[in-house]
Amino acid sequence: MEFQPVTLAPGAYSGDALLLGVFEGELESALASLPSEVIATVKEVVEEEEFKAKALEKIIVRVSGGSVRKVVLVGLGASDKVTHESLRQAAGEGARALKTSKAVSAGIAFPGSAAQEIVEGVLLALHDDDRFRSKSEENGGVEPKKLTTVSVLLESLEGAEAAIRWGLAVADGTIFARELVSAPANYVTPMYMADQAVAIAEAGGLEYEILEREDCEKLGMGAYLGVAQGTDMPPKFIHLTYKPADGKPRQRLAFVGKGLTFDSGGLSIKTSEGMKLMKVDMGGAAAALGAAKALAQIKPDVEIHFIVAATENMVSGHAIRPGDILTASNGKTIEVDNTDAEGRLTLADALVFAEKLGVDAIVDLATLTGACLVALGNDIAGLLSPDEALAERVKKAAEESGEKFWQLPMEESYFESMKSVVADMRNTGSREGGTITGALFLKQFVEKTPWVHLDIAGPVWTEKQKGYINRGGTGFGVRTLVQLALDK
Numbered sequence: 450m451e452f453q454p455v456t457l458a459p460g461a462y463s464g465d466a467l468l469l470g471v472f473e474g475e476l477e478s479a480l481a482s483l484p485s486e487v488i489a490t491v492k493e494v495v496e497e498e499e500f501k502a503k504a505l506e507k508i509i510v511r512v513s514g515g516s517v518r519k520v521v522l523v524g525l526g527a528s529d530k531v532t533h534e535s536l537r538q539a540a541g542e543g544a545r546a547l548k549t550s551k552a553v554s555a556g557i558a559f560p561g562s563a564a565q566e567i568v569e570g571v572l573l574a575l576h577d578d579d580r581f582r583s584k585s586e587e588n589g590g591v592e593p594k595k596l597t598t599v600s601v602l603l604e605s606l607e608g609a610e611a612a613i614r615w616g617l618a619v620a621d622g623t624i625f626a627r628e629l630v631s632a633p634a635n636y637v638t639p640m641y642m643a644d645q646a647v648a649i650a651e652a653g654g655l656e657y658e659i660l661e662r663e664d665c666e667k668l669g670m671g672a673y674l675g676v677a678q679g680t681d682m683p684p685k686f687i688h689l690t691y692k693p694a695d696g697k698p699r700q701r702l703a704f705v706g707k708g709l710t711f712d713s714g715g716l717s718i719k720t721s722e723g724m725k726l727m728k729v730d731m732g733g734a735a736a737a738l739g740a741a742k743a744l745a746q747i748k749p750d751v752e753i754h755f756i757v758a759a760t761e762n763m764v765s766g767h768a769i770r771p772g773d774i775l776t777a778s779n780g781k782t783i784e785v786d787n788t789d790a791e792g793r794l795t796l797a798d799a800l801v802f803a804e805k806l807g808v809d810a811i812v813d814l815a816t817l818t819g820a821c822l823v824a825l826g827n828d829i830a831g832l833l834s835p836d837e838a839l840a841e842r843v844k845k846a847a848e849e850s851g852e853k854f855w856q857l858p859m860e861e862s863y864f865e866s867m868k869s870v871v872a873d874m875r876n877t878g879s880r881e882g883g884t885i886t887g888a889l890f891l892k893q894f895v896e897k898t899p900w901v902h903l904d905i906a907g908p909v910w911t912e913k914q915k916g917y918i919n920r921g922g923t924g925f926g927v928r929t930l931v932q933l934a935l936d937k
């Protein structure tokens with residue numbers, strides 16, 4: 450799909466369809482430039498269908514006498530409540546109506562300068578993941594019409610090219626993450642993840658290294674390799690580095706993603722219900738790599754390390770047992786109380802690796818605990834950090850990006866429940882406050898670098914289609930990471 454910024458009034462656009470964003474009570478100004486007979490027809494349908502321009506409300510109107518076949522109105526809600534996110538959602542909902550209208554070319558006009566939100570909303574809403582469907586014989590083998598040319602109608606072209614470029618990059622990274630999460634574990638293996646990471650690096654000019662099992666052994670990554678010993682798939686420890694071209698990064702960041710391509714629970718095996726969706730357990734890694742893909746195109750003036758300790762958590766004769774003691778790469782020993790608390794074991798060594806790079810801040814994303822789903826539901830991720838300043842920064846980036854997080858306390862006293870009789874710690878604590886104990890465990894592997902932990906077990910996947918969101922992997926986290934890399 451192509452996006453062209455143009456300074457045209459909607460009435461001057463010629464193509465298949467027009468998509469107009471309308472604030473409540475501002476229909477007149479949205480329609481003003483259209484020919485009077487088109488306005489009359491649109492108003493007729495507005496009355497007929499009681500269109501009030503409430504957020505995400507939409508109507509499709511067949512018109513004649515103008516230079517388009519269809520006019521689509523999408524509600525933007527009250528103008529004093531507008532956010533980047535509400536515009537992005539509306540663009541997504543509007544794009545669905547363009548698809549219904551069979552438009553191949555469309556002009557999109559929103560009040561103000563919403564080019565980036567339009568690009569993101571349209572691309573994400575129309576993203577159709579058909580990788581695993583056989584080609585259907587419907588339509589007698591004829592490809593259905595697809596939206597290919599979008600003219601973004603603007604009052605001024607100032608900043609428009611950049612806004613569209615950013616929108617394209619962010620959507621590209623998010624779609625990459627969605628597809629990685631949605632693909633099954635017999636497709637997305639640790640090897641596949643490593644191959645994808647290398648492809649991103651080669652296309653975007655990033656440095657990369659893939660550490661094999663022996664490399665990880667040399668680094669003493671006993672916690673990560675403990676999890677990896679239960680599967681026949683070789684572990685892949687992925688490390689990409691983006692550096693600004695001028696060699697003068699404003700700061701240095703590390704984004705660490707949990708990369709369990711499948712989590713059976715190991716010998717502390719999950720129920721079949723609990724295991725059903727565990728292909729999503731690499732959602733943190735998908736977000737980190739998706740951000741790498743986007744940032745390689747946006748080229749910020751910061752250095753960023755993308756780190757994933759990829760493996761599977763499987764049941765086998767060589768899997769770790771409850772009671773086994775593992776030694777992480779910082780020398781700390783862990784009694785494996787529950788082999789299903791595997792994400793924190795892999796992250797332990799990934800965090801130690803990140804800190805050794807001497808970065809200014811570390812952010813990890815992980816589908817770490819079912820408890821976070823219980824606490825915050827499907828749409829909100831948990832945010833935990835011992836560093837209030839960095840927590841604020843991440844919250845601000847999240848707000849800009851429209852991704853929802855809620856901060857939970859790092860209640861140190863809860864770590865009591867993770868004390869082991871025989872080792873430095875156990876890998877699980879009390880059932881209560883499971884998201885907090887998960888974060889407290891990870892904290893044992895970050896000595897002094899400001900660090901934020903994001904538990905994305907809820908929003909990594911959705912069964913609801915809404916706005917620009919489709920069923921399946923959501924790509925959650927990509928936009929917050931991109932925003933964080935760009936903040937000043």
Ligand code: BES
Nearest residue numbers: 787789790792816817818819820877906
């Ligand atoms: N990958 C799961 C967490 C999860 C659950 C992600 C549901 C997405 C949806 C994680 O590895 C896990 O199994 N966590 C355990 C921790 C427990 C054993 C301390 C859990 O949440 O039950």
Ligand code: MN
Nearest residue numbers: 712789790791
């Ligand atoms: Mn698990």
Ligand code: ZN
Nearest residue numbers: 709712730792
């Ligand atoms: Zn897991």
